[in-house]
Each structure stands twice: as C-alpha cells, then as structure tokens.
Amino acid sequence: FQSFVDSGSRYFAASWGGIQWEKQVRKSAQIHRGGGMSVLVTGAAGFVGSHVSLALKKRGDGVVGIDNFNSYYDPSLKKARKSMLAEHGVFVVAGDINDGKLLAKLFDVVAFTHVMHLAAQAGVRYAMENPHSYVHSNIAGLVTLLEICKSANPQPAVVWASSSSVYGLNEKSPFSESDRTDQPASLYAATKKAGEEITHTYNHIYGLSITGLRFFTVYGPWGRPDMAYFSFTRNILQGKPITVYRGKNRVDLARDFTYIDDVVKGCLGSLDTSGKSTGSGGKKSGPAPYRIFNLGNTSPVTVPALVSILERHLKVKAKKNVVEMPGNGDVPFTHANISMARREFGYKPTTDLQTGLKKFVKWYLSYYGYNHGKAVN
Numbered sequence: 001f002q003s004f005v006d007s008g009s010r011y012f013a014a015s016w017g018g019i020q021w022e023k024q025v026r027k028s029a030q031i032h033r034g035g036g037m038s039v040l041v042t043g044a045a046g047f048v049g050s051h052v053s054l055a056l057k058k059r060g061d062g063v064v065g066i067d068n069f070n071s072y073y074d075p076s077l078k079k080a081r082k083s084m085l086a087e088h089g090v091f092v093v094a095g096d097i098n099d100g101k102l103l104a105k106l107f108d109v110v111a112f113t114h115v116m117h118l119a120a121q122a123g124v125r126y127a128m129e130n131p132h133s134y135v136h137s138n139i140a141g142l143v144t145l146l147e148i149c150k151s152a153n154p155q156p157a158v159v160w161a162s163s164s165s166v167y168g169l170n171e172k173s174p175f176s177e178s179d180r181t182d183q184p185a186s187l188y189a190a191t192k193k194a195g196e197e198i199t200h201t202y203n204h205i206y207g208l209s210i211t212g213l214r215f216f217t218v219y220g221p222w223g224r225p226d227m228a229y230f231s232f233t234r235n236i237l238q239g240k241p242i243t244v245y246r247g248k249n250r251v252d253l254a255r256d257f258t259y260i261d262d263v264v265k266g267c268l269g270s271l272d273t274s275g276k277s278t279g280s281g282g283k284k285s286g287p288a289p290y291r292i293f294n295l296g297n298t299s300p301v302t303v304p305a306l307v308s309i310l311e312r313h314l315k316v317k318a319k320k321n322v323v324e325m326p327g328n329g330d331v332p333f334t335h336a337n338i339s340m341a342r343r344e345f346g347y348k349p350t351t352d353l354q355t356g357l358k359k360f361v362k363w364y365l366s367y368y369g370y371n372h373g374k375a376v377n
C-alpha cells in the first residue's frame with residue numbers, strides 16, 4: 001500500500017502492508033513477559049514517545065510505534081530515535097494517525113491491548129504560525145485514532161497526552177485536576193482541552209477506557225529542539241544570544257519542569273492501572289474508566305534560574321535579551337498538584353532541575369559533539 005498524507009507542511013509517501021512489513025510489526029509487538037501488554041505508541045519517534053517505547057520494551061511488553069516524521073523540528077533527530085528503538089527491537093511505522101486504513105491494518109495484524117497516544121503538534125507559540133497543523137494532528141488525528149480503537153475487537157485501553165497548558169489563565173496554584181480549564185491561552189491548549197472532551201464522548205458512548213495525562217514542561221536527553229532548555233543550550237554553546245521572556249511588572253516566568261524519567265514512570269503507571277475498555281466492535285457493554293492526571297514535578301523554577309543552571313553545566317555565560325512576554329500564548333507560571341497520580345499509581349517525581357539538566361547536557365554534548373552544537377539546525 002502507499003498512503004499519501006499531509007504531515008503539517010509537506011506531503012510524503014509511506015509504504016506499508018507487505019509481508020516483510022507485517023513480520024516486523026508482529027515481531028515488535030511480541031510480549032516477552034507473562035501478563036504483559038501489547039502497546040501501540042503513537043508519536044514513537046518523538047521525545048516522550050521514544051522514551052516510553054523503550055521503557056515498555058525493556059520490561060517485556062510488546063511495542064509498535066507510529067510516527068509521521070514531520071519537519072516541525074529536525075527530522076534527523078526523530079530518525080535517530082527510531083534507529084535507537086530498532087536496536088532494542090521496537091519497530092516504528094512511518095505513517096500519519098489521520099490514515100485510518102493504516103491504523104486499521106495495524107489492528108488487523110496485532111490485537112493491541114493498549115494505545116499510548118503521544119503523537120501531536122506540540123509547542124505553544126508555533127500555533128500562531130501554523131494553526132492548521134494543530135487541528136490536523138490534535139483534533140482530526142485524535143478522532144481517526146479513536147474511531148479505530150472503538151471499532152477494534154477487543155478495544156484497547158487508551159492513555160494519551162493532554163497538557164498543563166489546559167489550565168490556561170487559571171490563577172489558583174498549584175493546579176489541581178478539578179480546577180477550571182475553560183480559559184486556554186493558546187490554540188495548542190484549546191486543542192488539548194478539546195481532546196479531553198472528545199475522549200470523554202468515546203468513553204461515554206463506546207466504553208473506551210481513557211486516561212489523559214497533563215504533562216508539565218518535560219525535558220531531558222533526546223529532547224525537543226524547539227523547547228527553551230534545548231534551544232538555550234544550543235545558542236549558549238554557539239555564542240548566540242537567547243531571548244528570556246518576562247511577565248508583566250517584571251515578574252519572572254516559571255515552569256514546573258519535569259524530568260523525562262519521572263514522566264515515563266507516570267506513563268507506565270497509568271497504563272498498568274488503566275483497566276479495561278468495556279466495548280467491542282463499536283458497542284459498549286458497561287461503564288469504563290475515564291481519568292485525568294497531572295504529571296508534574298511540584299516545584300516550579302523561574303526561566304532565569306533555568307538559564308543559570310545551564311550556564312553552570314555548560315561553563316559558558318549566556319548572552320541574554322530579556323523582553324516582556326509577547327502575547328504569544330505563553331502563561332506566566334505552571335505548578336502541578338500530583339496527589340491524584342500519587343494515590344492512583346504511586347507517581348513520585350525524584351529528579352530536580354539541576355540534576356535533570358546535568359543529564360541533558362551530558363547527552364547533548366555526546367550527541368552533537370563538543371563543536372558548540374553547530375550540527376543543530
């Protein structure tokens with residue numbers, strides 16, 4: 001088969017469906033531990049997806065990835081993550097979650113017990129540049145995926161990435177799952193909030209088990225070049241200035257930066273406790289779990305403090321341009337209350353920003369070399 005899909009800004013073709021392809025999918029989905037699960041991970045060549053796929057595979061679960069390798073950021077990093085996963089026996093299919101035929105084929109080949117849905121157009125500020133890419137992946141793609149999941153027999157349990165950005169202009173701190181989420185500050189946040197409502201309908205009508213995870217600014221090795229900690233590192237090493245946004249009345253912005261290994265533990269914990277979907281072939285036979293959890297670090301750090309930590313680890317002083325936060329969708333601060341995730345599956349982040357950034361810098365220097373990151377786009 002050949003499927004042509006619009007992956008954001010450009011078209012690409014992906015081949016799938018041959019005997020060799022099916023063999024790779026089956027092998028990757030094999031469970032190596034009694035009672036293990038077979039998980040379809042969307043966005044598997046992405047930052048969080050590659051880490052979660054690896055962790056599942058390492059503990060004996062079957063994992064098949066799907067990713068459209070779009071060029072929102074350097075696709076060579078996504079390809080490198082795919083190669084790293086292949087070395088550990090995880091096959092990442094090249095394709096778009098809007099391609100219902102491809103998804104149906106994957107479910108024909110493997111009776112997935114779980115779907116870890118991480119494919120999305122991420123990034124808060126880029127939504128002003130390319131709004132339709134958010135609708136394409138975070139709304140249309142989500143619905144295509146849920147349509148396949150609800151029709152599957154048996155239905156998988158679905159765990160998916162929402163975002164701390166749904167708290168938007170909420171001023172109550174720390175953010176609890178029961179706080180209001182009806183004042184998004186960006187189109188990205190609005191599409192994640194829409195995802196929470198859309199998944200609810202599939203839970204209600206079709207009995208799909210749904211767990212939404214509100215991640216809080218995740219960072220770490222194999223991270224995302226568009227995020228501040230990554231682009232600051234690159235610019236500091238290249239001697240280029242960085243732009244540090246500041247809030248109204250000269251107040252520093254702050255984020256509840258959360259280390260990737262902690263988030264991975266939260267993803268696995270929520271998969272393990274997700275319970276079963278209650279329908280099959282599009283028919284519900286009883287109520288199924290619908291859950292939403294914050295996965296944060298519970299200890300916000302200001303952006304200037306983030307820069308200071310990077311300066312110390314990199315042993316280079318940053319050239320800072322401090323500017324007032326433009327009206328670009330950013331929120332002034334985030335801070336997670338994680339008591340629900342702690343209660344449900346023992347989620348307990350253990351990595352502070354200082355320690356986590358040390359690990360990131362070590363990875364960055366080994367991946368891009370010591371030539372001040374000039375290989376990065």
Ligand SMILES: NC(=O)c1ccc[n+]([C@@H]2O[C@H](COP(=O)([O-])OP(=O)(O)OC[C@H]3O[C@@H](n4cnc5c(N)ncnc54)[C@H](O)[C@@H]3O)[C@@H](O)[C@H]2O)c1
Binds near residue numbers: 097164214
């Ligand atoms: N990293 C964070 O700080 C953070 C915080 C909150 C929420 N999230 C959410 O977590 C998830 C993972 O984020 P990430 O940081 O790993 O981002 P990422 O961009 O590295 O990973 C997403 C992956 O999905 C793929 N993808 C995008 N649209 C697709 C489509 N239509 N079909 C198939 N593949 C597609 C991309 O190529 C990419 O590899 C996303 O849903 C994101 O919105 C991330």
Ligand SMILES: O=C(O)[C@H]1O[C@H](OP(=O)(O)OP(=O)(O)OC[C@H]2O[C@@H](n3ccc(=O)[nH]c3=O)[C@H](O)[C@@H]2O)[C@H](O)[C@@H](O)[C@@H]1O
Binds near residue numbers: 243
């Ligand atoms: O928690 C979340 O839900 C979101 O976390 C991050 O979004 P963000 O917190 O904006 O992460 P960064 O882009 O790394 O920005 C971190 C902080 O640095 C600031 N920043 C960013 C870029 C820059 O050039 N300068 C700057 O000061 C931002 O205003 C923000 O306060 C991810 O990029 C989103 O995909 C995710 O949904």
